[in-house]
Amino acid sequence: MxxxxxxxxxxxxxxxxxxxxxxxxxxxxxxxxxxxxxxxxxxxxxxxxxxxxxxxxxxxxxxxxxxxxxxxxxxxxxxxxxxxxxxxxxxxxxxxxxxxxxxxxxxxxxxxxxxxxxxxxxxxxxxxxxxxxxxxxxxxxxxxxxxxxxxxxxxxxxxxxxxxxxxxxxxxxxxxxxxxxxxxxxxxxxxxxxxxxxxxxxxxxxxxxxxxxxxxxxxxxxxxxxxxxxxxxxxxxxxxxxxxxxxxxxxxxxxxxxxxxxxxxxxxxxxxxxxxxxxxxxxxxxxxxxxxxxxxxxxxxxxxxxxxxxxxxxxxxxxxxxxxxxxxxxxxxxxxxxxxxxxxxxxxxxxxxxxxxxxxxxxxxxxxxxxxxxxxxxxxWFNDEQGSSLDDPLNYINDLLVARDGTLWIATGGAGVRHKVGVTSRDRVFGPEDGVPSSVLTLAEDSQGGIWIGTFEGVRRFDGEAWQEPIAAEALPAPVIASLLNEGDSMWIGTVAGLVHYDVVTGEYTPVSELAGHSIEAMALDSMGRLWLGTRGDGIFLRQSNGSWRQFLYDPNDPDSLPGNFIEGSGLAPDPKVDGGMWAIVSQQGLVHWDGQRWSLADPSNQLPSNLLWTVYTDPVDGSLWIGSEAGVSHFDGLTWGTFNTQDGLLSPIIYAIVRTEEGGYWMGGRTGLSYYRPDHTPPWIRIGLLTGNYQRAANGELQITLGDDLIVNFTAGDLQTPVEKLKILYRETGPQHFYDWREIAGDFLQVNFQETGEHLLEFWARDQSFNYSAIATQRITVIPPPQRVNVPLLGPVEREIFQTLLILGAVALLGAGYVSLEIIQNRRRSAEAVSRGYNPYISGEPVRRDDMFFGRRELVQRIVDTLHNNSIMIHGERRIGKTTLLYYLVNVLRDVDDPEYWFVPIYIDLEGTPQEEFFHLLMEEIAHGIAALPEAEEELMPTLNALRYLTTPASAYTDRDFNRDLREVIELLQGYAQRHHPGKQLRLILLMDEMDVMSRYDHLIQQQLRRIFMREFAATVGAVVAGIQISKEWERVESPWYNLFNEIALEPFSREQAIELLVEPVRGYYTYDPAAIEFILDKSEGRPFRIQQYGLEAVNHMLAAGRRRIRLEDAEAAHEHIQNNTSPLPQPPGSGPETATPPDTGAQPNGVQGTEAQSDHARS
Known part of the structure; x- marks a missing residue:
């Protein structure tokens, strides 16, 4: 519910x-x-x-x-x-x-x-x-x-x-x-x-x-x-x-x-x-x-x-x-x-x-x-199926009438008249035993509330109690009644041999002599109160204000004449949107329209599903048009067409009669049944999606496209009740000098080619099957003139801006050629000096602290920075996989990042060897030292930092409560600092805690105390990046205090591309690798950064000993043998090696190198 x-x-x-x-x-x-x-x-x-x-x-x-x-x-x-x-x-x-x-x-x-x-x-x-x-x-x-x-x-x-x-x-x-x-x-x-x-x-x-x-x-x-x-x-x-x-x-x-x-x-x-x-x-x-x-x-x-x-x-x-x-x-x-x-x-x-x-x-x-x-x-949809099958005469619907009391009268082809009080109520049926012939062709209600029916045996009238015959069939021009129409106190009776006027008040009736012999198939009153008659073979008659009759006939020499003389079924309906306008069904021609001056085909784009039309009905509320045909019901609101058939819920595929109820629903009856349709009232929606084409955005955000270029506008639309494929999508374009009408789109995108400069407006509209329209989605775009062009020999026409750019590029190319020549000479000299001095940039056994020597994990670093806005991170991986180097680099990145919402204060903390009783003291000590390095800290921060409890409390006696008090003062201090130096940004103190495995040996109380700091007391301002080896296995258990606190990141070995970058970049501009040497080292190092460094270090040493500038496969194999045997370093020139080697002083520095940890994850000084 x-x-x-x-x-x-x-x-x-x-x-x-x-x-x-x-x-x-x-x-x-x-x-x-x-x-x-x-x-x-x-x-x-x-x-x-x-x-x-x-x-x-x-x-x-x-x-x-x-x-x-x-x-x-x-x-x-x-x-x-x-x-x-x-x-x-x-x-x-x-x-x-x-x-x-x-x-x-x-x-x-x-x-x-x-x-x-x-x-x-x-x-x-x-x-x-x-x-x-x-x-x-x-x-x-x-x-x-x-x-x-x-x-x-x-x-x-x-x-x-x-x-x-x-x-x-x-x-x-x-x-x-x-x-x-x-x-x-x-x-x-x-x-x-x-x-x-x-x-x-x-x-x-x-x-x-x-x-x-x-x-x-x-x-x-x-x-x-x-x-x-x-x-x-x-x-x-x-x-x-x-x-x-x-x-x-x-x-x-x-x-x-x-x-x-x-x-x-x-x-x-x-x-x-x-x-x-x-x-x-x-x-x-x-x-x-x-x-x-x-x-x-x-x-x-x-x-x-x-x-x-x-x-x-x-x-x-x-x-x-x-x-x-x-x-x-x-x-x-x-x-x-x-x-x-x-x-x-x-x-x-x-x-x-x-x-x-x-x-x-x-x-x-x-x-x-x-x-x-x-x-x-x-x-x-409600389908009213009577009897044991749809072939029952009760289901053959010739005409429908909603009386002034809201009840429905149904003319059937073989079962008399049905009367329905409510949509789902049981019908009362009037048949021969009630004085009603079996086949009833048409219905009408007079000014006294009497219900009239037209049959093959004349007319009958129901006064609320019994059926009567107001005019004997013998007194009519013919006993077959094709149409009925009430006008005030008059009832017009259309027979297959003429028209009769009946006065409901006096009971007098008069045949219309001008229409004698004409089969009156349809009748309607237009918006001016004029009576229209549709005939079988004699065109259409219009009663004019002076009482005379005007006849419309087909004239092959007049394109504005009625297209045909046979009017089908109930084939007349007024168009209230046009003074004196009229809709008509012409046999073999379909739907036609009279606009007060001329007749024209009303469906030139063939929107109707069939040309065999049976009835037209004007909605008395909104003036829209409904058409019953051999293929269902169609609806036209003056802008778009829609059709219902049995696949949508209609019971009968062929519709002879349509009528609207007071509640806004529609009864639709035909050869095999009666349906009631209630339109839904929830509008659809439409949204503009991806734009594709040669467009650009100006500095002010304005969308611009060059005159003559195509723009493709994708859109999405939907509706709760109408399937997407049955929605109607419309668009129109407004330009500086034109305004187009709404046009339908087939598909889910629009391709536009603008032929006029200036501001254009594209509007998109969706309509569902109930003729609810969405809010209009708009897209503005400015069309700019194409650039001026210059004829350039060999190139032909070139945009003026491009030509100017070519001139500039030509001059730059001349300068570049000279510069490149100079660089080649300097590179050769630099390489020779590197060999003579024994330059080896690789590092083994020590983490990297310089930003320009960090390779391979920059995308991961960006992911961590994005996550730290509201979360904490746990980094875990095998020993010597690069965790410490990553933390060092994160400190520098967070310190320099220009985030629009947060000011990050990163603090690196090494926990190796820290006993649990000194844990909180170490945390505060490192936090204070890190903050003291901020600009202008001496004047703004040091007075408060020098008064913190950790400075006067022995390390082993410093508890989580002391830490909370000091941290609260530090955060207040930093928030004030942020207001002065980083206005509008929120403080985010990030603790980067290395060797976090030691905490697994701490008492759970210590761990819970730290978790409470992260989760409750300082959750909005304090975050953490913790690194360790086994912490993922220890902390993922439900009983762990750290369960579900951190976003987990597993630090994996380098990919092939990352490993090549780490191997090649540090020596770029000095030495080169043979491809075979690279492949050998990649295979043996298995993506471990510290192994890559070791192989690079030993291979360069072997190359230098041979006096070369190219690292060959033999150098990589010698490095492998040395690493496997764990012997003393290979022979190398004096002064070379990781501790003393520096690049030749040529004014250019090499790209850096990813560092690694030694056996304890990183070396200690």
Missing amino acids: TGNSQYKLKNGERQTAQLLMNRKQLPHHRRKSGRHPLKRLPQVRWGPVIFLSLMVLLGSIQRHELPIYAQGSPDPRWTRFTQQSDRLASNNVWSILVDEGALWFGTDNGVSRFDGTWTTYPSLGENAQTNAEGLPDLGHFTPNGLTLALARDPENGHVWAGTDTGSVARWDGDTWHLVAQFRSPVHVLVAFGGRLWVGTDQGLYSVANGNEATPATALGEQPIYAALAADDVLWLGALDGLWQYRQGEWRQIASDQPYFSAGVYALWIDNLGRIYAGTPFGLVWGWSFGSNWHLVETLDELSKPALVQALAGDFQGDVWAATDGAGAVVYDPRQDTTRAYGITGDPNLTTRFVRDVAVDQDGSVWFATPAGVFRYQKQM
């Missing part, structure tokens, strides 16, 4: 059939339903259960209204959405929420949103990152588990989701946030009284303004399955029955009611105040102010009660029940009848297990099932 203020949780296919059978084993067909694995059976009071079992058994025998099982051919009003054909997160759907202009669906793999197109937010899986509070940072992911509950906060539009893992998350329109974690499954969520109420397997909780959850102790720790907010009352369904919360007081309702003895799993209240409850015995209803409760059975195919686990009411007052095994059961409280969908053989709802049901704002019914999402457009 969903809605703006009422939400429903269900627990899947719950194990409730066991209430009425042996508890040890479910029947085979029940055990396959896939019900929730965590749900425990309710503690049943068996006395009431036995009593109810007997009642259900007797009821199944005595009940007069048995369920009607939907079977037969597929109904086009049903649509199924799946993971495979759509973008549903999973076919295993558990919950539904109706939002404004969209629906949300909870699945076992995340949450999906549908607004005409699908957007999916998958479950978090292994993508977990944590926020400052230590909770998973969800982003566009949802919590893991089954999303059993969805709710909407009516105050801010936020969407809430609850899972079987106890998680509650909030969608704020951009991001999911995990806001609470419970110990048991969340069954229901509801916003009520400014709070979020959470029903779990262990009781009810309320959450206000992000505070901790408060239990509702009055209900105990029992499961809460359903919740419903109605006005100032919160209704709850619990294991022990029905509860009500009003004005701070809890009260159990009907505690002695046996129907509630096994729990209430769903709730709904209709607009009359009846409350409906879903129970294991079926649907139970009663008045919220009364004490009598009634059972409506929901029986499965074995006539066993099926649990009702969700409820929703539709616009007609029917109540839909989602059941565990009996499909979807709809209950009509007016008739006390039920109908079941989803029973075996149903081609529409193809599963018996329905977990949730909801009715959207347009009246469509949605179902969550293990087989996907189903939609039933019940409100939009």
